[in-house]
Amino acid sequence: MNLDRLRLRLTLGYLGISAVILALVLVAAVVGFSRELIEQQDTLLLQEARNQSDNVLTGEHRPTLAEGSASYGWVALDPDAEVTESDPAAPALGLPDRDLARRTLEEDGPLSRTLGGESGRARAVSLPMYRDDELVGTLQYAGSLASTRERVVRLILILLPLGLGGLGLGALGGLFMAGRAVRPTRDAFERQRVFVADASHELKTPLTLIRADAEVLRRGLETEEDRHLADDLLGEVDRMDALISDLLLVARLDAGELSLSSEPFDLAEAAQRAAERSRQRARSAGVELATETVGSVPALGDAARTEQILIGLLDNALDHTPPNGRVTVRVSGGSEAACASVRDTGPGIPPESVPHVFERFYRADSARTSGGGTGLGLAIARDLARAQGGDLVVATGNAEKGARFDLTLPVPSSRLRGV
Template sequence: MIPGGALIRLAAWYLVLIALILACFNVIVYFTLSQTLQARVAADLEAKSRLVMASLATSDAAVAPPQAVGDTAYGDTFVRVLQTTGKVPTIVLNAPKIDGLFDQDDNAVARAEVGLTTESQDTAGGQLYAIRTDPVKNKKGAVVGALQVARPISWIGDTLTRLERQLALASGVGLILGALVAFLMALKSLRPIQRNLKKQREFVADASHELRTPLTLIRTNAEAWLRRAAGTPQATYAQHILEEVDQLNAIVGDLTTLALADARQLRIERRPVELSGIVRELIDHTAPLAEERHVRLAPELNGGVQVQADAIRMRQLLLILLDNALSYTPEGGEVSVSVARQNGKAKVTVADTGPGISARDLPHIFDRFYRADKARSGGDGHIGLGLPIAKWIVDAHRGDIQVKSTPGVGTRIAVSLPAMEEEPWLLNLP
């Protein structure tokens, strides 16, 4: 089964990619059309300017428009001709005349006087116009005037606005279809991973199952050898074999747990569980081991902290944390365990005074088979499955697990679980 979170994240990335492609396409289409329309208007104005220029009569110091020019002589193009040889430019043609048009083009006229062409825009009568200003020269090449031609271009803005709406509508439909495509692409991309994970889980489950029988036989034979060799040096060897078999059985059990958890075949039987009672039982269970290692156990248990949980899994979780702390705490160190209610959460904290975990290793401690530095891995019998199982148990109970560690000082693991409502009779528990 493909994890839903991974499928959604990958589909989201594909959708983002599709959205970026659509956005780039829209920008390219918009600006291409905008530039094309403006270039067409500029080319039309240039052609009209040449046409009008050819009809002008010039002398050494004057320019004269064609005879009998009416308001419709130039179609939808507005033309103004100025004579610039005097102190002030004089209008000799303005057809058809629109109030306000060309009023802001003094700078363009000044540039025409020195032989430069200017393209500009102006607004008149609620319309936007594109304006081209060219110098008018006589036969000797001297500038005697300025020719201005203008055309309304508000239709370009209207066209681009309609294009924006159409692109927005098309993009919306594209994103809906893109979401479907992204989901199908993500599903297809994850299928090989799904098959590999399924094969891996099946292998782990099958291997764990097949290992149990030979391990049981080895243990039975080792126990028989230990009984026969009682009081002889061979009894030590038999005892070592039993210890290693127990270690292997624990590993096989962890592998089976993770394989079943991955396959979602482990059921969580929730019922009210009092955490302090479980911790107290585990402390009594691990006290001989702590005493053997000269490690002090410091419990701080507050009664009345209940959670809706699987009692067996809660015991497994707390045993993993306590066993880890005892394994990594040196002789003369201390392991503290506390249970308390904080802000509607049941909080269990296990802290040790061991070597700690480096900042490099800390992000990986919940990875399967990950081993931290040698200070926390040598000769402890752990292969890196305990904390991944602990995290799975916490996640299955909608809880949170946090680890803080300082190298050379110790490690603190805090588990938060949703707490049940307080019952008055529980408040009197020790």
């Protein structure tokens, strides 16, 4: 269990929730501010439109914002939406809007709309004009939204640094809270690790004594049946001893106490040695074990632990390859990484099990569980690979093609290779 990764994920979760909430608040603030500015502008434009309507109907000359300004303009239209009078700036602001004029006459009241003109977006109001209670047309008054847009942009420029600062504080708070949340899990995990290590270590001695007594007992047995029972006992002792060794190794990996060297070695030679150690078992199982290498393949890491990984992969492949099947070890090198692949012709890995094959004690409900493993071998192999700066992945899981595991390790630098 990688508690540091869990803490990071919790922190990112806290930060993501905070970012969403903050973004919603900022958007709501900007939208609300924009609407308030537009409502204020509508109120101003409506008052200017009424003043200009009086000027048109009575011939008066009340001053309005449109006089001598390119940001404001007006037009007067007859009931047929034809222009009767207009301001020079009106066309650049998107006036006249004949559809707005018709709707104004239909609803017999002031309406507002955002227009798109040559000079940019503008806000327009339209109101009906009456002379002696007789409808004579509509007057439309528009004002540029440039100043409104500038004020909104200024607000965003103010809120954005505040939001980023809030996210920074949220990240620190999330990291702190995630640390507090993970602490009980970390303590429990550490207690579990210590217990596993201590229990495994204490079980080693009685198992050794049981094996020695069983061997002495077997030598004194006379019947084949009794010797067979003793052999079963020795087999179970060996199985328990292997499980305890795996548990001790897992505990040391979790505690970071496993000593691994980081030296150049030949991955092809390590693969050959692992294959030779597994060849007798392959013959007994009636499985062909083949190696495919092309000369020397330099790698950087721990040669002994790498050989242990490959033996584990070969044991897994032989466990699940039927008689007359084939297990192949292929080694290849490159400028970035060295790779050793172990492929078998067994029943393959079900697709739903592929994401879980490296989980500790996981065993898929398929023909690939027939070997009687504990579910620790692949997990340990991947941990050992990653501890050397490499990785172990499932390359295939097709039931018709068997399974393939790829071990990758870093390669020595040019200086280390003496180039």
